[in-house]
Amino acid sequence: SQKAxxxxxxxxxxxxSNLSIIGIANTMxxxxxxxxxxxxxxxxxxxxxxxYQKDDLQTIVQARLEAFDTLFEDAALxxxxxx
Numbered sequence: 001s002q003k004a005x006x007x008x009x010x011x012x013x014x015x016x017s018n019l020s021i022i023g024i025a026n027t028m029x030x031x032x033x034x035x036x037x038x039x040x041x042x043x044x045x046x047x048x049x050x051x052y053q054k055d056d057l058q059t060i061v062q063a064r065l066e067a068f069d070t071l072f073e074d075a076a077l078x079x080x081x082x083x
Contacts, residue, residue, distance in 0.1 A: 058081040
């Protein structure tokens, strides 16, 4: 709920708090999508990561599936990485 999010993001501003919150989103406009009361609790620091390319995704999936040997054909992985 909005109240729970506000309380969570407000918690680090308490002087006796040792809590830090790191938010990760797949959108650049997350603060604008939140209720203004919640967005007011967010710091202005943003770290932007560049999106993966299809070859990167294919490499990641292949590395994670190595233990399963021939579970998927290379053509299937290439197709999935393009989608």
